[in-house]
Amino acid sequence: xTDMSTTTRDHAGEAGQALLVVEDLKTHFEVPAGMVxxxxxxxxxxxxxxxxxxxxxxxxxxxxxxxSVMGLNVAPNTHTTGSVIYDGEQMVGKTPKKxxxxxxxxxxxxxxxxxxxxxxxxxxxxxxxEHVRQHHNVSKxxxxxxxxxxxxxVRIPEPESRIDNYPHEMSGxxxxxxxxxxxxxxxxxxLFADEPTTALDVxxxxxxxxxxxxxxxxxxxxxxxxxHDLGVVAxxxxxxxxxxxxxIVEKAPTATLFAxxxxxxxxxxxxxxxxxxxxxxxxxxxxxxRPPDLINPPAGCKFAPRCPYAQERCHEEEPQLVNAxxxxxxFACHIPVGSPESDAAFQRNLEAGRPQTLAAAxxxxxxxxxxx
Amino acid sequence: xxxxxxxxxxxxDDILLQVEDLHMEFPAGGGRTVFAVxxxxxxxxxxxxxxxxxxxGCGKSTxxxxxxxxxxxxxxxxxxxxxxxxxxxxxxxxxxxxxxxMIFQDPISxxxxxxxxxxVVAEPLAVWGPKDQDQQWSKVAEMLDAVGIDPxxxxxKYPHEFSGGQCQRISIARALVMEPELIICDExxxxxDVxxxxxxxxxxxxxxxxxxxxxxxxxxxxxxxxxxxxxVAVMYLGKMCELSGSDxxxxxxxxxxxxxxLDSLPVPDPTxxxxxxxxxxxxxxxxxxxxxxxxxRTRCDRVQDLCxxxxxxxxxxxxxxxxxxxxxxxxxxxxxVAIA
Numbered sequence: 001x002t003d004m005s006t007t008t009r010d011h012a013g014e015a016g017q018a019l020l021v022v023e024d025l026k027t028h029f030e031v032p033a034g035m036v037x038x039x040x041x042x043x044x045x046x047x048x049x050x051x052x053x054x055x056x057x058x059x060x061x062x063x064x065x066x067x068s069v070m071g072l073n074v075a076p077n078t079h080t081t082g083s084v085i086y087d088g089e090q091m092v093g094k095t096p097k098k099x100x101x102x103x104x105x106x107x108x109x110x111x112x113x114x115x116x117x118x119x120x121x122x123x124x125x126x127x128x129x130e131h132v133r134q135h136h137n138v139s140k141x142x143x144x145x146x147x148x149x150x151x152x153x154v155r156i157p158e159p160e161s162r163i164d165n166y167p168h169e170m171s172g173x174x175x176x177x178x179x180x181x182x183x184x185x186x187x188x189x190x191l192f193a194d195e196p197t198t199a200l201d202v203x204x205x206x207x208x209x210x211x212x213x214x215x216x217x218x219x220x221x222x223x224x225x226x227x228h229d230l231g232v233v234a235x236x237x238x239x240x241x242x243x244x245x246x247x248i249v250e251k252a253p254t255a256t257l258f259a260x261x262x263x264x265x266x267x268x269x270x271x272x273x274x275x276x277x278x279x280x281x282x283x284x285x286x287x288x289x290r291p292p293d294l295i296n297p298p299a300g301c302k303f304a305p306r307c308p309y310a311q312e313r314c315h316e317e318e319p320q321l322v323n324a325x326x327x328x329x330x331f332a333c334h335i336p337v338g339s340p341e342s343d344a345a346f347q348r349n350l351e352a353g354r355p356q357t358l359a360a361a362x363x364x365x366x367x368x369x370x371x372x
Numbered sequence: 373x374x375x376x377x378x379x380x381x382x383x384x385d386d387i388l389l390q391v392e393d394l395h396m397e398f399p400a401g402g403g404r405t406v407f408a409v410x411x412x413x414x415x416x417x418x419x420x421x422x423x424x425x426x427x428x429g430c431g432k433s434t435x436x437x438x439x440x441x442x443x444x445x446x447x448x449x450x451x452x453x454x455x456x457x458x459x460x461x462x463x464x465x466x467x468x469x470x471x472x473x474m475i476f477q478d479p480i481s482x483x484x485x486x487x488x489x490x491x492v493v494a495e496p497l498a499v500w501g502p503k504d505q506d507q508q509w510s511k512v513a514e515m516l517d518a519v520g521i522d523p524x525x526x527x528x529k530y531p532h533e534f535s536g537g538q539c540q541r542i543s544i545a546r547a548l549v550m551e552p553e554l555i556i557c558d559e560x561x562x563x564x565d566v567x568x569x570x571x572x573x574x575x576x577x578x579x580x581x582x583x584x585x586x587x588x589x590x591x592x593x594x595x596x597x598x599x600x601x602x603x604v605a606v607m608y609l610g611k612m613c614e615l616s617g618s619d620x621x622x623x624x625x626x627x628x629x630x631x632x633x634l635d636s637l638p639v640p641d642p643t644x645x646x647x648x649x650x651x652x653x654x655x656x657x658x659x660x661x662x663x664x665x666x667x668x669r670t671r672c673d674r675v676q677d678l679c680x681x682x683x684x685x686x687x688x689x690x691x692x693x694x695x696x697x698x699x700x701x702x703x704x705x706x707x708x709v710a711i712a
Contacts, residue, residue, distance in 0.1 A: 057565045058536070171655055172428070201427040201592050204655070206636035228565050231638035254642045272570035273640055274599035280618040281577065282599060284570035290535050365578050 019222050020046040020069070020190060025082035025092075027061075027068045029075075034295040038064040040246035041082070046239075048189075051216065051223040053233030053254070055269065056243035059291045062226045065243065066192045069224075070107050071099040086190070104131040108183035110212075112195035114175035118167040124178050125163035131185040150181040154211060173204035180211060187219060194226045209236055230270050234258065239328070242266045245292050245302040248321065252329035262324055262336035264307045268360065283362035288355055301334065308360035309335045309345045376411035377685035380615050380694035388586050389439065389554060390415040394448035396434050396610075406659050408434045409445070410610040413686075416554075421580065421587040423601030423618065425594055425633065429656050431610040432590045436556045439588070440472055441465055452554070470500050473547035477559035479539035483531040483546075489516075490527035493546045500550065515545040518582070519575060537568035541575065548583065556588045561596060573600055594633055598622050603692070606630045609656055609667040612686065616693040626689055626700040628672050666698065674699045 027039040039061045046052050054062045067073050069084050074096050084091040086106065091099070108131075111117040119127060128150055129143040138146065144163065151159035154177040167175055176196060183191060193212060197205035213236060216223050225233055233240055233254070240257050242250045242265060250263035261267050268287040289306045292298055298305055304314040311334070319332040335342045349357035358364035378392060396409035409431040416422045424432045438445045441457055450457045452468065460468060476482040483492050490512060497508045513523035519541040531539055540560060547555055557576070561569040577600065580587060591597050597604055598618045606613040606627060614627040625631045657663055663670050669679040676699060684696045695702075 057567055173655060202594065202633060202636045202638075203427060205638070209638075229638060229640075230566075231640040234638065234640045234642045235644060258640075258642050269566060270640055272567045274570070274573065274595040275640070276595050276598055276622050276634065276637060278599070280598050280601060283577070284574055284599065286570040286574055287567040288571070290537065290568070 017048050018045045019048045019087060020044075021083075021085040022046075022069060023083045023085075025065070025068060025084060026080065027064050027073055028079045030077040030079065031295075035079075036294045037246050037297065038294060039068055042243075042246075042248055044241055044248065044251065046190075046222055046224070048222055049216075049220050050238040051225055051236065053237035053240040054224060054226045054243060055228065055230055055233060055240060055266075057228055057269075057291055059294070060243040061246040061294075062243050063194055064246075066109070066194055066224055066226055070103070070109060070192060071096070072109075100134075104186045104188065105135055106188055107190045107192065108186070108188035109192040109194060110176075110179050110183045110196045113199050114172055114179050115167075115199065117179055118175060120167055122166075123163070124165055124167060124170075128163070128178065128182055128185060131182065135186055146185070150185055151178070153184070153215070154178070154181045156181075172200055173207065176200060176204075176208055177211065180208070180215070184215060184219070188221065190222045190224065191216070192224045192226070195228070196225075197232065198227070198229075205232075212236075229273070230266075231273055242269070245297055246294060247302070247332070248330075249303065249333070250331040251321070252324070252326065252331075256326045256329050260324075260326070260329075260338060262329070262331040262338060263303075263333050264309050264335075264337055264342075265303050267337050268306075268308075271360070285360045285362045286364075288359045288364070301332075306356055308349060308354070308357040309337070309342050310349070310354075310356070311335060311345050376413075376611065376683060377687070377696065378413045379686045379688060381413055381415050382417070384417070386417045386419075387415050388418045388420075388453060389588075390449075390451040391435075391439065392449040392451070394435065394438055394450065395446045396431070396438050397446045400660060404660050407610055407662055408659055409438065410662070411448075412607070412610070412612050414605055414612070414615065416586055416588065418553075418586055419580075419584060420603065421589055421601045423597035423604040424588060424590045424607060425592060425597050425604060426607035427592060427656055429609070429659065430607045431659075432607050433558050435607070436474070436558050436588055436590050439554075439556060440469060440474065470496070470550045471552050472554045472556065473550060473552040475540075475543050475547050475555060475557045475560045478563050479536050479543050479560075480531060482543055483539055485531055488528050488530055489521075489534075489542055490523075492531070493542065493549060496546065496550045511549055512545070515548045516542070518548065518579065519545045521545065535568075536564055537571060540564065540568075540572055544572075544575065544579070548579065551583070552585070554586045554588070556590070558590045559592070560589075562591060562593065569596065576600060594622070594637055606633070609659060609662055611667050612696060613668065614693075614695045614697075615686070617691075620691075620693050624693070624702070626693065626695040626702050627668075627697050628674050628699075628701060629668050631701055632671075666696075674701075 023043045025039055025042045029036040029038060042065055056062045068080055071091055071094060080092055125147045128147040132138055132146055133143055147163050148159045151162055156162050156177055197208050225237055227233055237254050239253050241248045244265050250266045271285040272287060274284060287306055292302050300315040300317055301319055304310040314334055319334050321330045321332045323330055335345050355364055392413050394409055394412045398406045398408060400406045412435055426432050439450055444458055493512045494508050501508055516523040516526055521541050561572050589600050601618045604618045604621050605615045608629050613629050625634055657670055665681055666679040666684050669675045678698050684698050686694045686696045688694050689702055
């Protein structure tokens with residue numbers, strides 16, 4: 001693959017330059033019940049060669065965000081507004097025909113489910129080289145060589161025979177490697193990995209994440225890693241954006257975020273992960289309830305109905321992203337974690353018996369909790 | 373691992389379930405056989421939670437289903453309260469199954485989409501319970517309430533109107549209406565978000581106390597298994613590698629495979645070294661032709677000639693910690709003691 005990247009594409013260039021600038025991006029879907037505000041005003045800047053981790057629960061808009069940046073939301077009921085500047089060019093408003101020049105060549109995506117994202121009736125060799133044949137004038141045998149080289153680069157053993165396999169002849173981990181190889185085929189500058197390991201075993205997850213990291217380093221790629229698991233992005237991203245109800249609620253360089261997260265949602269996500277250094281039967285501090293309805297979201301802070309710290313103000317006034325003390329750290333919360341006000345608010349809610357707060361303190365019996 | 377043996381089985385009156393030398397083989401066409409489970413033994417005391425971990429294809433789900441005789445195992449014994457389930461005729465087994473319930477991985481597809489939640493949860497009662505509708509409903513309502521679903525709201529709703537986490541709560545309610553002694557949870561949280569996962573794990577812990585349940589908890593995420601289990605059994609390609617109390621297992625993994633699984637876990641801490649290139653390459657060999665000797669040897673970095681020739685047996689390395697490995701990750705003097 002190294003020879004290909006030098007012949008077909010320049011290296012992604014030095015770090016420090018903004019490759020992707022997203023500003024106030026909104027993606028709304030018109031459905032019979034109303035307008036689903038799946039992504040509602042997201043802004044971020046991504047430098048060349050960096051990795052952005054996008055974290056949130058199902059329904060937080062993280063997948064729609066990455067699809068919108070890539071221009072993949074093309075259904076007629078979609079309304080995308082705002083701006084996505086890629087390498088100096090505005091992407092929003094480009095037709096799918098125009099976007100084809102960018103897909104594969106400039107931006108590529110690895111999807112969540114390797115079982116369904118491959119075509120079951122087409123040999124993987126043809127799926128691997130579809131991009132290459134689309135974008136470059138190569139013969140069949142050249143394409144095959146490129147395919148074999150790609151399989152080798154994602155460490156699939158015996159690539160010469162594997163290239164003639166159908167997807168069902170491979171394991172889940174192998175198929176995800178093939179999906180990564182397909183995404184890498186034209187040496188994209190930006191790789192979107194949308195929950196690339198959620199469907200896989202932990203050992204395979206580890207292998208795939210390592211593979212993505214190595215490929216990123218070797219190819220100087222910029223990466224957006226979308227996941228619901230803070231553990232997955234902790235050691236593998238430069239910056240993390242936490243999404244809730246279509247917005248970024250906290251954004252910071254990874255080390256800064258873990259050293260001092262300010263948003264209660266980020267804290268809740270981290271605390272709800274079971275950790276192996278805790279003794280067994282440690283009560284997990286759960287976030288009660290579930291993400292809000294995106295057609296009629298609650299007034300004020302959208303996380304307030306689930307937040308252990310929420311006060312009256314949170315239900316009325318929506319917080320905006322503000323800068324924290326640390327460089328590059330932003331959060332949207334009236335009562336950020338780690339402030340005296342938040343401790344007082346937590347205590348007050350605890351005394352009032354607010355279930356959200358009891359659950360965060362690990363004091364709510366799950367059998368007593370009534371989900372809406 | 374990849375070992376057999378029964379050294380780790382316990383005696384006593386409080387043993388609810390004892391599985392001995394369980395084999396599960398399936399024909400694979402062309403005269404070949406899938407060796408899904410090959411000689412697993414374990415026991416569970418009343419009120420205990422046993423975690424079964426391993427990668428996809430290691431036979432952990434097959435083991436869970438074999439307890440329910442779905443299908444009956446090829447060989448081996450499954451004793452519930454001392455009674456061997458494999459020797460029961462289908463009719464008595466059917467009756468017996470009411471005491472063992474199962475919760476499945478995918479909460480949405482394990483509920484009938486065309487049945488209202490009230491009916492879904494009441495179905496076991498419609499077969500075995502009181503015939504009186506009101507009595508049935510009061511039991512169903514009690515269980516829905518116990519899992520945190522408002523019974524009056526949910527009664528006439530359909531599964532698609534609920535989120536994944538709520539569907540899993542409904543599945544749990546359905547398992548509970550028969551008042552089972554033993555519940556087999558087959559990857560109950562792996563399809564859920566971390567926030568919902570925490571809710572369900574807490575719920576299972578609370579229900580266990582409230583209803584005096586015994587649980588078999590099958591999962592591939594070691595952190596989840598540690599959180600909920602009293603003892604953990606690690607499986608690999610149809611064999612058991614290691615069995616221990618959960619805290620001990622995670623502090624001192626003795627089997628190289630257990631150590632590999634633990635090293636692969638994503639840690640939510642950016643300062644932790646990711647062991648970027650450790651020996652985690654390779655995948656599970658085919659259960660059609662499992663390796664000779666220790667089944668893990670093809671991926672093990674401590675492999676020796678002995679591993680291919682002789683299958684390691686489960687042996688005790690301390691108190692309640694058992695491992696099936698010729699060269700376990702324990703101090704040298706401990707090994708000598710154990711071998712002697």
